Amino acid sequence: MDFELPEELRLLKENIRRFVDRELIPLEREVVNDIKLQKALPNRLRDKVEALGLWLFDVPEEFGGAGLGMLAKVMVWSEISRTTALPARYIEIFGPPVSPILYTLEGEARENYLMAVIRGEKKSCFAQTEADAGSDPAAMRTMAVRDGDHYVINGVKRFITNADEADFAQVFAVTDPEKRARGGITGFLVDMNTPGVKVTASYDLMIDDKPCEIVFDNVRVPVGNRIGKEGEGFKQAQSWINSGRIRHGARSLGVIERCMELAIPYAKQRKTFGAYLAERQSVQWPLIDMYMDAHKLRLMLYHAAWRFDRGEDCREDAFMVKIFGDERSFWAADRCMAIHGGIGLSKELPIERFFRDQRSMMITEGPIEILKMTLARHVLRTYG
Numbered sequence: 247m248d249f250e251l252p253e254e255l256r257l258l259k260e261n262i263r264r265f266v267d268r269e270l271i272p273l274e275r276e277v278v279n280d281i282k283l284q285k286a287l288p289n290r291l292r293d294k295v296e297a298l299g300l301w302l303f304d305v306p307e308e309f310g311g312a313g314l315g316m317l318a319k320v321m322v323w324s325e326i327s328r329t330t331a332l333p334a335r336y337i338e339i340f341g342p343p344v345s346p347i348l349y350t351l352e353g354e355a356r357e358n359y360l361m362a363v364i365r366g367e368k369k370s371c372f373a374q375t376e377a378d379a380g381s382d383p384a385a386m387r388t389m390a391v392r393d394g395d396h397y398v399i400n401g402v403k404r405f406i407t408n409a410d411e412a413d414f415a416q417v418f419a420v421t422d423p424e425k426r427a428r429g430g431i432t433g434f435l436v437d438m439n440t441p442g443v444k445v446t447a448s449y450d451l452m453i454d455d456k457p458c459e460i461v462f463d464n465v466r467v468p469v470g471n472r473i474g475k476e477g478e479g480f481k482q483a484q485s486w487i488n489s490g491r492i493r494h495g496a497r498s499l500g501v502i503e504r505c506m507e508l509a510i511p512y513a514k515q516r517k518t519f520g521a522y523l524a525e526r527q528s529v530q531w532p533l534i535d536m537y538m539d540a541h542k543l544r545l546m547l548y549h550a551a552w553r554f555d556r557g558e559d560c561r562e563d564a565f566m567v568k569i570f571g572d573e574r575s576f577w578a579a580d581r582c583m584a585i586h587g588g589i590g591l592s593k594e595l596p597i598e599r600f601f602r603d604q605r606s607m608m609i610t611e612g613p614i615e616i617l618k619m620t621l622a623r624h625v626l627r628t629y630g
């Protein structure tokens with residue numbers, strides 16, 4: 247067994263770390279209050295990102311991207327998550343975010359939707375969740391009924407990120423109510439300017455994301471805009487979810503590492519009752535736990551990514567990195583805040599952002615309680 251990272255991955259990791267330290271961390275305080283600067287970052291950093299070879303790093307080579315493997319992506323995601331200068335989700339400095347489902351498109355749809363997104367001409371959103379179908383998406387009520395060479399879609403989607411900016415939505419709807427998750431849900435590409443599509447509300451959250459509600463009222467969608475075959479939607483929506491969960495784990499690793507980088511120097515210079523915080527056992531122990539958590543998460547992550555790159559089934563590995571990573575990074579942010587005392591709550595420091603973002607990560611892309619429920623089935627089966 248070889249625990250050494252290959253040379254090219256070690257260099258990639260070092261280069262991104264340097265980029266984050268030099269270009270992003272110094273901007274954190276400014277970015278908090280300056281929307282213009284946030285929006286300008288992708289253009290401002292484009293040359294540097296290209297010089298690093300990271301432009302479109304997660305887009306496959308056949309579509310013009312750098313086509314990094316999962317292990318390499320883990321290096322990028324974990325390093326860039328050490329900073330709050332970038333949004334926690336939908337990071338645009340490496341090129342437009344591309345929903346992996348779009349890679350399954352063929353023919354005209356590939357050009358009009360996938361390639362248009364990659365070229366930055368169109369934005370998309372992913373519309374699966376509904377008011378009564380969040381953790382349990384198979385309970386969705388939005389219906390798509392075939393009518394000649396069209397489908398007619400009716401329903402309401404909720405919590406859809408970027409719906410207000412999107413040119414089109416990847417909408418999941420029931421095409422066979424008897425089958426539902428087992429072949430009764432289908433994905434569609436719906437242009438947001440189609441008659442009957444309306445963004446009706448948005449939710450102000452404790453994080454930067456402002457997801458919206460979309461109403462579909464007798465929306466006619468050409469059959470050519472169906473994603474894959476009828477009934478494949480649920481499988482498609484789940485198929486990219488492993489990589490999303492590995493991304494969560496990688497983000498968590500970056501957050502835990504940064505919490506240590508913040509908490510340790512602070513504890514070494516802050517004196518109370520005549521002694522440095524770093525000398526107190528109650529401060530040392532959470533730091534040790536963060537250190538061990540980072541090590542455990544790194545091993546789990548690299549293993550999950552390695553299996554992913556070999557084309558092995560890494561579903562349970564992906565569950566573990568998301569559950570462990572989301573929980574322990576939130577805990578690290580909480581302890582980092584405790585060590586800093588009152589100043590830990592300040593927007594001058596990135597800690598409160600990590601605290602809010604990591605709490606939200608436990609809910610999105612599969613709430614950890616649901617992941618635990620599914621992982622429990624595997625554990626009970628395996629050790630039964």
Ligand SMILES: Cc1cc2nc3c(=O)[nH]c(=O)nc-3n(C[C@H](O)[C@H](O)[C@H](O)COP(=O)(O)OP(=O)(O)OC[C@H]3O[C@@H](n4cnc5c(N)ncnc54)[C@H](O)[C@@H]3O)c2cc1C
Binds near residue numbers: 407606619
């Ligand atoms: C910021 C943000 C962005 C989002 N973006 C998108 C998007 O772009 N597209 C999209 O389709 N969706 C999106 N979502 C929706 C997200 O995926 C759902 O919020 C999530 O799946 C949880 O669904 P829910 O909110 O309806 O919670 P519910 O399903 O009502 O669950 C509530 C709580 O109960 C727990 N729970 C539920 N069932 C069980 C069970 N069986 N056992 C134990 N505990 C259980 C859950 O863990 C959860 O904590 C977004 C949500 C947020 C907050």
